[in-house]
Amino acid sequence: MEAPIPEAILWDDWHAVAELETVRQWDQITTTLFGRDLTVTDAAPGVRIAYADGSKTLPASIKYGLVWTCLGTPQRDVIDFPESAEPDRYVISTGSFGIRVSGLRLVENFLDIAHFPYVHTGYLGVESSPQVLPYTVRVTDEDEILVTDCRFLQPQSSPVSTGSLDVGYLFHVLRPYTVLLKKTNAVEPDRSDTIVLFVQPVDEERCVGHTLVMSLHAGDPDEACRWFQRLIIGQDRRILENQRPRRLPLDLKSELPVRADLASITYRRWLLDHGVRYGAIAP
Amino acid sequence: MHGTSRWFPVIRSEEIVPRHIAFVQLLDEEIVLWRADDGALNAWENRCPHRGIRLSIGTHAGSEIVCRYHGWRFASGSGSCTLIPAHPSQVPPKAARVRSYQIRERYGFAWIALGDVEGEPSLPELDGLPHLTLRSMTFAAAAADVAATLASEPGIVVHDPYRAVWERMGDAAPMLLLLQPESSAMTTLHAVAGNDLTGAGRLAFLRAHNAWCKEIRPRIVSEESRSAQASR
Amino acid sequence: MIELYDYELSSDAYKARLLLALLGVAWTQRYVEYYPRRQHRAPEFLALSPRGELPVIVDDGTIVDDAQNVLVHLASRHDPTGRWYPQNDAGLTSQVSTWLAFAAALTPTASAARLHDGLLYHHIDVDEARRGAHEQLAVLDEHLWFNEDAGWSWLCTVDQPTIADIACFPDVILAEEGGIELRTYPAIRRWTDRVKAIPGFIAMPGIFPA
Ligand SMILES: N[C@@H](CCC(=O)N[C@@H](CS)C(=O)NCC(=O)O)C(=O)O
Ligand code: FES
Ligand SMILES: [Fe+2]
Numbered sequence: 265m266e267a268p269i270p271e272a273i274l275w276d277d278w279h280a281v282a283e284l285e286t287v288r289q290w291d292q293i294t295t296t297l298f299g300r301d302l303t304v305t306d307a308a309p310g311v312r313i314a315y316a317d318g319s320k321t322l323p324a325s326i327k328y329g330l331v332w333t334c335l336g337t338p339q340r341d342v343i344d345f346p347e348s349a350e351p352d353r354y355v356i357s358t359g360s361f362g363i364r365v366s367g368l369r370l371v372e373n374f375l376d377i378a379h380f381p382y383v384h385t386g387y388l389g390v391e392s393s394p395q396v397l398p399y400t401v402r403v404t405d406e407d408e409i410l411v412t413d414c415r416f417l418q419p420q421s422s423p424v425s426t427g428s429l430d431v432g433y434l435f436h437v438l439r440p441y442t443v444l445l446k447k448t449n450a451v452e453p454d455r456s457d458t459i460v461l462f463v464q465p466v467d468e469e470r471c472v473g474h475t476l477v478m479s480l481h482a483g484d485p486d487e488a489c490r491w492f493q494r495l496i497i498g499q500d501r502r503i504l505e506n507q508r509p510r511r512l513p514l515d516l517k518s519e520l521p522v523r524a525d526l527a528s529i530t531y532r533r534w535l536l537d538h539g540v541r542y543g544a545i546a547p
Numbered sequence: 548m549h550g551t552s553r554w555f556p557v558i559r560s561e562e563i564v565p566r567h568i569a570f571v572q573l574l575d576e577e578i579v580l581w582r583a584d585d586g587a588l589n590a591w592e593n594r595c596p597h598r599g600i601r602l603s604i605g606t607h608a609g610s611e612i613v614c615r616y617h618g619w620r621f622a623s624g625s626g627s628c629t630l631i632p633a634h635p636s637q638v639p640p641k642a643a644r645v646r647s648y649q650i651r652e653r654y655g656f657a658w659i660a661l662g663d664v665e666g667e668p669s670l671p672e673l674d675g676l677p678h679l680t681l682r683s684m685t686f687a688a689a690a691a692d693v694a695a696t697l698a699s700e701p702g703i704v705v706h707d708p709y710r711a712v713w714e715r716m717g718d719a720a721p722m723l724l725l726l727q728p729e730s731s732a733m734t735t736l737h738a739v740a741g742n743d744l745t746g747a748g749r750l751a752f753l754r755a756h757n758a759w760c761k762e763i764r765p766r767i768v769s770e771e772s773r774s775a776q777a778s779r
Numbered sequence: 780m781i782e783l784y785d786y787e788l789s790s791d792a793y794k795a796r797l798l799l800a801l802l803g804v805a806w807t808q809r810y811v812e813y814y815p816r817r818q819h820r821a822p823e824f825l826a827l828s829p830r831g832e833l834p835v836i837v838d839d840g841t842i843v844d845d846a847q848n849v850l851v852h853l854a855s856r857h858d859p860t861g862r863w864y865p866q867n868d869a870g871l872t873s874q875v876s877t878w879l880a881f882a883a884a885l886t887p888t889a890s891a892a893r894l895h896d897g898l899l900y901h902h903i904d905v906d907e908a909r910r911g912a913h914e915q916l917a918v919l920d921e922h923l924w925f926n927e928d929a930g931w932s933w934l935c936t937v938d939q940p941t942i943a944d945i946a947c948f949p950d951v952i953l954a955e956e957g958g959i960e961l962r963t964y965p966a967i968r969r970w971t972d973r974v975k976a977i978p979g980f981i982a983m984p985g986i987f988p989a
Contacts, residue, residue, distance in 0.1 A: 283815055289817060294901045361897055361898065362896050385988075490812065501985065502955075506600055520596045524633040567968075735963075750929075
């Protein structure tokens, strides 16, 4: 049976489907996007992407160390981040990880600071300080979600930090499956590091999270930064795979939000308003 | 699936050990069972009302279960939330409550009824007899398929879709075989015998039953459905 | 000083970290990025250990590889009580060996399924890996059930955990990350609780603390 075709906002967009380095290592890998099996083949300097049954070659693009494709007709480019051009930053993909949950649930997890003390204990939060202070959420003129004024006490906010830090966070949902955060750099407190999460919807109940880090050199050495990101996503993964239902309910009454969930509620509403149903449970 | 208005055994009582969160499934519902330190037994839906995390990965804090994701705490008995750590001074809303199921302990098992049920769990064949519970075994098959295999075994009389009696030759006491339908493709077989064997005799009896369960397995479960289970 | 060639998501490397923590032995970490960079197959690492697998320890100049062998080494060399690897009772030593072998056999099954699902090892036959894991878990659950019934809490018939438990625990509890649910193995779930309750236990991503 042919997998369902998702809404145009998803189908006609670019999605990260592999790390370039992995494709180069194996010459060819297989992956799945919207329930369709794909092969990604090394064709240096580029890559070739096609349906695994050979029926069609797909557009391929390489950016940020990731390989991108679009199953429909691309209506816009892969997102551009101005800070990726700043000379004193690393721009690195820190690994791609499969998670058996809807990609929308992964985005929501990324927007959630209330879980830090319990899931990332000793790194992004401490159990003795779980309180979430009021923060601001708005939908911008560009129709993106912006979460500001988030502060959180973190024991080890990054691999280089040596003590706990009251860290300021900003979250930004750019597209249904793309979200970034900016957080106070542990060495230069008036600048921030950017972490972007690109979610690959494997199907409605499985996804791959691709993480891009754009940190100041003044902060983490590359290796430690990669280690830290894997540690954090490794902790989230086990939680997310135990979430039921695996799809994200858009009916705001089917799960019980509190004030700390304002970002999550806004995201669910925004998905609803944009007609996103893939990986969701419609109300 | 029918069967919501009856009691099903879901686990041997002694397997609900202190500070452990046992995890079972009945008629597609995932359920956690846990004993508070004061002895009260809880059977809850395996799902945190906040963001849907399974409570089977939570922690048992004595008289509460703590959810792994955001640390909400739920009290033994009511299932009501006692603390939302993100907002420690806020009184948790009434709706912040885990759904609980009716539960009984009898004949060495914990029994659950998902819906309205009349009466108590009862195994009249064992009344007045001691009971020895045996190792339960899960099969990748519908309860009806397990029951059909049981019915073809000499000495076993299937009484209803979920219950059979084994009049064992040479054994004075009967053995009850009880089916727990986990889903339409998975069934757990519980067993309790009306004897009070001890020592080596008891162990030999447990081992023999365990061996018998493994022996009938291939007759119930086809290779295909087993690999289907493995890939789920 | 012990150097451990380590990767934080490796179940085998975690065996070494866990035993080191339980023994209270100090060590230093050498990163080997197993995924995605595959540094365990890079020439520098192969020069140290031609097998190209994690973990490897260098203990006072001695290079020790193979996860189970690392446990044997650490317990033999750094456990003055001798309880983690009992060697003065031949029957018990042999039980430990049996379960070390069982642990090694989880690599192509439970562990492979986890690599497939989590680290995107696309070339693994995940159905076959899961089928094999279920067969092994059924054996383990039965063993633990009868041990419990006889009053033993651990894999071996001794009243304290051994390196057999440390060797088997990681791939068993992480099997769920390979789509292998432990719900139908209740004796295994109780045993994993007991392992987590061992004083000095440490967690890793994918394994919650007690
Ligand atoms: N790569 C992981 C984690 C990325 C990440 O860093 N996520 C959240 C935690 S869910 C975060 O806020 N990290 C903050 C940080 O690194 O400070 C993911 O995809 O969820
Ligand atoms: S999901 Fe349980 S506390 Fe948030
Ligand atoms: Fe997280």
